Amino acid sequence: MLFKKQSQEKAISYAVPQPDARLEEELSPSLEVTVERLRQLCGETADLQVNRLTVAGAPAAFVMFEGQVNDQTLILGTASRLNQAALGDTPASRLESIYSGLFMAGDKKKFATYGEFIAFISSGFAVLLLDGAAQGIAFGIQGFGFRSVGEPSSENNLRGSREGFVEPIRVNMSMIRRRLKTPSLCMQLLKIGVKSQTDVCLLYRSDYVDKRMLQQLQSRLEQVQLDNLLDSGYLRPFLESGPFSLFSGTGVTERPDTLCAKISEGRIGILVDGSPFAIVVPYLFSEHFQNMDDYSERPYYAIFMRLLKYFAFFLTILLPGTYVAAVNFHPELIPDELLFKVAQAEQGMAFPLMFEALFIHFIYELMREAGLRLPRPVGHAVSIIGALVIGDAAVTAGLISTPMVMVVALTTISSFVIPSLYEPVAVLRLMFILLGGMLGLFGMVLGLAFVGVNLCSVTVLGVPATSPETPLSIYSLRDTLLRVNWRELGQQQFIISRTEGADMGEEGIE
Amino acid sequence: MNRETPIVKNHIGTLGATALVFCCRIFYLLTYSPKSEEYGGSVSMLAFFLAGVASILLCTVFWFMLRRCGAHSLPELYQRQGRVFATLCELAVLGVLSGSALSTVLNFSGFMSSTVYPGAGAQVMAAAVMFAAAYGAYSGMEAISRLAIPVTLVLLIGLATAAAGIVGSINPVYLIAPGPEGVPQVLELFFQALFHNTEVLLFLILSDKIREGSPKIYAWGAAFSMSVYQFTILLVTMALGPFAYVRSYPIYSMLAAAELSVLTRLDMINMVIWIFITYIRCAAYLYCICGCIRRMAPSWQRGHVSLGVGVLGALAGSYLCGGLNRGLALWELWSGAAPFVLAAGVLLLSVCAALLRARRREKE
Amino acid sequence: MKKFLSGVLCLILILSCTGCMPSVQIDRRLLVQGIGIDWTEGEYQVTLQVFSPAAKGETEGAGSTDIHTAAGENLAECMQSVCRDTGRSLFLGNCRMVILGANAMGENREPVLDYLLSNHELRPGIPLLFTEGQAADLLKAPMDGAEVPAMRIHEVVSAHIHAGLCPDATLLTVIQGIDGPGASAALPLLDLTEDDMLVIAGAALLLPDSGYTAVAAEDWRGAAYLLGQLESADYTLGYKGGTLRVTVTPVLHLLSAQEENGRPLLQLQLRLNCAVQEFTGGRLDWNSTETAAVAAVVERQAQQELQQSFGLIQAHQADVLGLLPQMKKFTPKLYQAHSGAWLLEQAELKTEIQVNITSLGSGARAAA
Known part of the structure; x- marks a missing residue:
């Protein structure tokens, strides 16, 4: 019995979302019934506003949610004009006159179900109900508050527009x-x-x-x-x-x-x-x-920056692992003078190099996350702690070595160059540290092959994500790896569905 | 939502397929060693060139035979000849492919454990490559062939860099043409290289998945790999001379001897590329093995088959690498005519069966 | 859930591979900078100069190096002995050079070279040096207080190679020579003065009969011309009663072998750029007569050096110039008809030297 009860509860918790059948009900011709039913459906919510008025002598009501509608437009532009208009004799004809005859809002729609009713008032529409009419009219006179159009927070540019999307x-x-x-x-x-x-x-x-x-x-x-x-x-x-x-x-x-x-x-x-x-x-x-x-800069500089970004990507995922692999397995790859410095720095370190790398990257991720979540006034403390803890105390305490601090600094700066790839980069970096520390360059290369195949297998809507590099389309490289000047770019528009390998018809991996 | 996408005939791009053929064929360059002390690499150059030309001709002939029987690939041909026949053919092809995959891994892990990682367990390397390649097989041939394109480019850059680094040591004196006395050695090496080449079988299995599955693709891949073979062996012969005979892996020695400005360890840089080549070759063969198994047991899911093949491959590879004589037996078998005979046998028998069927239908 | 479990399984598999590959922490490695091999009292003696950041001359090492020595029946045993005594593993991948003592390169030459070949950490391009004394003494010498003495030795030898005063020998070239038809090789010859100062004494020619012979630095320059190893050379020559100091730079070097009258002929085409640094006998005229005369003086000097070196090499029967491989390729009939010794003895050197005077010094007068 106990297990049965638990399984039932579990079934309820993970049930597939089902639409509410009550929302398919149609409105009643009676204004009171409609309003009452609406209140029931909305669970007697406190922010539902019903403003009663008279239109052509018959009861009517404007229904809205509090704070969603522009009150001034509602009063001056909408409600006041109802009194000035000549409307029909029956509720249905009055409704039709109001809908087609009066211009009271840029966006207006007629509806007949409670589902639409709730959707409209939730979206900031003001709904007019007339007693006797089994339909309502929704007027798009939204007045809810929203963030003004400003500079995008995640994609900064030197030139170009400063507008970013907002919530509505x-x-x-x-x-x-x-x-x-x-x-x-x-x-x-x-x-x-x-x-x-x-x-x-x-x-x-x-x-x-x-x-x-x-x-x-x-x-x-x-x-x-x-x-x-x-x-x-x-x-x-x-x-x-x-x-x-x-x-x-x-x-x-x-x-x-x-x-x-x-x-x-x-x-x-x-x-x-x-x-x-x-x-x-x-x-x-x-x-x-x-x-x-x-696209705003000169082509030679744009090409340089793009190549730099590619370099930064590989640097950020591979540098820590390569460093660990090279020092532990392949010291011959490191120039002699640098190797001597590394050997000196690693003298007396408490932990193996792989653990140092994992430790410091873990600390960095903690600090990064803390910096994102902390309120701004307190955020400065994170940078101070980071500098002291990682830059000084950890090195002095023999937890990590100075070359490792340098490696981490380069790695993290490189990751900031391509913020859109931060998620895979953060995971891959750790993966490569593990592989490099345990299997050396061999493990890292196998990991790279794994990632390469993983990336090459991504196909969205029939378009390979790695095109035009592979499948190679040399012509298309003019705007991916390189950036040729606008005179050439403007001659022929790049169309994604014409990329090499994109005409594969249905997706499917086999 | 249906998670298991239906099997759809994807089309591997022509460039990807060419790169794939190239990568698979170029693999054995890593462990090349001159067979003739007297004539050095010139015997190998001639033999590999002739073997490459012969393999292109063989592939073309076999492909036209398939088309004559109305099939776009070898599995399609023998699948049409009845279930029992198809199963036997699948088993034979499975044997050839498994042998090739295992010999790849054996070769590679033997090389790595004796040069780059002396003292390391070859079993670990064999198992790791197999697992990683199984994932590649699971991801599909399209992904593997796409990866082959940049790997090919990087390989060419790596070899060009090595050539630039070794150019100062080149001495044409070491290049001696094999006269009439060298012909037997050339022939021996020619047949060895030809029989060792299972890429023709790989191409014939995959030809229905390649966008324009014509033998031109194989020809380009083979010609390209031949050119790289010729160039590299020429370099090794002229740069190392007698040094090449005393080293087990002269290509690796040449890369180690090459120095270009601040790049003094070109051997390690090139090892990175060769690990990719090994991975691609192994993944391609494992993919075809998975295909064989799935044709014999269609209800088995792709992921499970790939995982099973990976596990079995890792175990087999580790076992063979574990003892000196175990791997040697497979290597000797695979260096002979066995894979060629098996593969050619399957093809010819399938063609005969198809023609017989067609004749019977005409009579009816 | 399946994906999560697969990820955990992968992680366990990866972590279980720890220890399967030969990972060694950097502080547990002996970073060998120089190897010295001697043969004394019937056994090998190996001396290793090792970079050690912690040590300051604790074990006879200079700068930041330690010296470790071991003796044994073979080289592998010596190396293992060092590992056992120090508790660390040897790393030869950054080794700068191998110094071979004269005794070790006699009859014991092959085992030494075999060991060096068998170790894949050692690059084929690693310099091989020779000393008539003890290799251990060279590695122990302080080298003007250098941080890593082996690096200083390497730099000094490189400078002498560029000046044509000693040969450029690496493991690759030595094996090519020893395993080639000539069975000979040339190595830089090092020595130590009484004050422990390094001296490059010239070249040591390893002979086919397991012996060796020393060639003075001045006598080696001609061979450097022949091998194309000379980058530049300074001469002090007599001219018109004065002293002419010149710097010569080879710009073209073509060496070929052919047959002439049934004898091997080694033909060298050499083009030299010559810049006059100083002339103590007055001022030089910048005209065709003067330049021709200076060029002739330089050419004579070069010819003399070439013939001298060639004569020495012929006398010692050491084919360090690659004559026999050339004969084998270009004149196979002659090569097969005679022994290597005969071919070397009968070989003749024909040189064609063109000297371009690029500068007659700041005091040169313009043509009248």
Whole structure:
């Protein structure tokens, strides 16, 4: 009995989210019944506002959630005009007159179910109910507070736009529309999240996007089973397929100019209401090493910076492991003078080199996480502790050696050059330290082969994530490994679905 | 959501396939040693060139035989001839592929444990390579062939760097053409190289998965690998001279002797590349082994098969590396005509069976 | 859950590999900088100069080095003995040089070279040096208080090689010579003065009969020309009653062997750039006559050195110039018809030297 009860509880806790059947009910013609039913559905929530008024002598009500609607627009622009208008005789005709005859808001919709009703008022619409009409009209006069458009926090550029996405999806959509004034820009709205009914917008260029790619993406989004969608990151795993990979075939961006550039290459952007990060699908591995500044600078410098980023990537994942492997297994790789210094530094160290490397990287990750979570006024303390603990005390105490501090410093600075790859880099770094410390360069190379195969197996919507490096397309390298000047780049638009290896039809690994 | 994606015929890119053939064929260059003290590397150069040309011709002929029978790959051909026949062929092909994979690992771990990691257990290296290669097999041929492209490029850069580092020691005096007296040695080495080459079988198994699965791809890969063989053996012969005979692994010695400015340990840098080559070759063969097993037992999941093959391969590799004579027996068998005879036998029997069937149908 | 368990399994597998590979902490390694091999009283004596950051001359080492010695029946035994005595493992990958004592390179030459070949940590390009005394003494010498004396020895020898005063010998070239048709090799010859100062005495020629012979540094320069190992040379020559100091730099070196009248002929084409540093006999005229005359003086000197070196090599029957491999390739019939000794004895050297005067010094007058 006890076990049975537990299994039942477990079954309830991990049940697949199910839509609420009550939301499919239609509105009642009676205003009171409708309002009462709404209160029941909303659990007598305190922020539900019902403002009663009279329209053409009949009872009516504006329903909204507190703080969501622009009160001034509601009073002056909307409610006041109702009294001035000549409306029909029946509730239905009055409703129709109001809907089609009066211009009271830029966005207005008619609805008939409680599900739509709640969705609209949750999205900041003000809903007008007329007694006798089994429908309502929702007016888009949102007035909820949101963060103003500012500089993106995660993608800094020297040149280029300073605008970043914000939480409301409509604002983000308008930023894209403002930049791409082409009729081929399409925005398709979906609702994802059984309970949250979060607005999700697919953006693409109908003249560039591959239709099969789009269809595949749409079908995947339809299969998303989530109770609540609160951030764009929740969707990313659903967009990928194939075996587990450290690297993702989807990317995120906080910049509208970046998203416009990606969409113009035939990719699909996904905006999620409530998240300032847009998803880009598909996302090539080489794009982690690009940013908007590359296209504003002279080509020779842009090429230099890109190559530097590639170098930084390999440096950050391989340097600690290579150092450990070289010192423990292959000292002949180290120049003599440096080897003498390392040997001197390692004299009297308490721990083996591999453990030193693991220890210091672990400390660094702790400090990094602490620095992210701490409030700003206290954040400075983290840097002081870091400098004292790692830079001085640990070395003096013989826990780590000075060359190791140098290695860690180089490693961490290199990881900051490509912040979008920080997650795989942090894990890979530790993996390579283990491999290097236990199996030497042989283990590291096997690990690198493992990572290489893992990366090469990533295919999103039929596009290999490692293209155009492999499968090699020398022509496409002009904008990945290198950055040729705009006169050449502008001659032919890069379209993602035409990448070498992208015409594979269905995905599948065999 | 359905987690197990259906088996779909992916298409390996032509460049990836060429790079794959190249990497698989170039593997044995690492452990090359001159067979003739008198003529040095010139015997090997001639023999490998002729063996390469012969293998291209063989591959072309075999491929056209397949196409004549209406099949795009060897498994497709013998699968059509009945279940029993198909199973026997699969077992034979499985034997050839397993032998090749094991001999790769044996060769590699023997080399590593005697040069780079003296005193290390060859078993550990064999097991590690097998496990890692099993993951590659699981990831699929597309991933392996994509990885082969940058590895090929890096290998060429590595060899070019080594050549630049050893150019000061080159002395053409050591290059002596084999006259008529050298012909028997050339022939012996030619047949050895030809029979040792199981890449033709690999290509014929994978040809339906390659985008334009024509023998041109094999020809390019083989020609490219031949060129690299010729260049490297020429370099070793001219740079090391008699030193090459006293070393078990003259290529490694040449790399160790090469110095280019601050790069004094080109041997270690090149070892990194050779580990990749070994990995790709092993993964390719393990992938085909998994394919054989899955055709015989279609209900088995890809992940389980790959894991099983990896475990078995690791155990077998460790066992063979564990004793001096164990690996030697396999090596001697694989240096002979056994793999070639098996593979050619499977192909010819399948073609005969297909033609017989076609004739029977015509009569009916 | 499956993925998590797979990850844990992988981690356990990886961690269980600890100890399977020969990992040695850097402070447990003996970083050998120089190896000295002697043969005394019927056994090998190995001297190792080892970098040791903690030691300051505790065991006869100078600077940051320690000296470890061991004796044994063979070299492997000696090395193992050092490991046992110190409790550390030897690392030869950074070794700068191997100094061979005269006694060790006699009849015991082959075991020594075999040991050096069998150790894959030693690079084929490792310099081999020779001393008529004890290799141990050279490694123990302080070398002007250098941090690592072996590095100082290496630098001094390299400078002499570039000046053509001693041969450039590595394990690779020595094996090529010993295993080649000539069965000979040339090594730099080192010596110590009474004040423990290093002296490069010239070349030691390892002969086919397991013996050796010493060639003075001045006598070796011609061979350096022939081998193309000379980077630049300074001469002090007599000219017009004065002294001419010149620096000569070879820019073209072509050596070939052929047959002439049934005898081997070694042909050398050499182009030298010559810059006059100083002339004590007045001023030089920058005209074709003067330059031709200076060039002729330099050419005569070079010819003299070439013939002298060649004569010495012929006399000792040491084919350190690679004549026999050349004969084997280019004149196989002659090579097969005669013995190596006959070919060496009968060989003739023909040189074609072109001297380009690039500078006559700052005091040279322009042509009238």
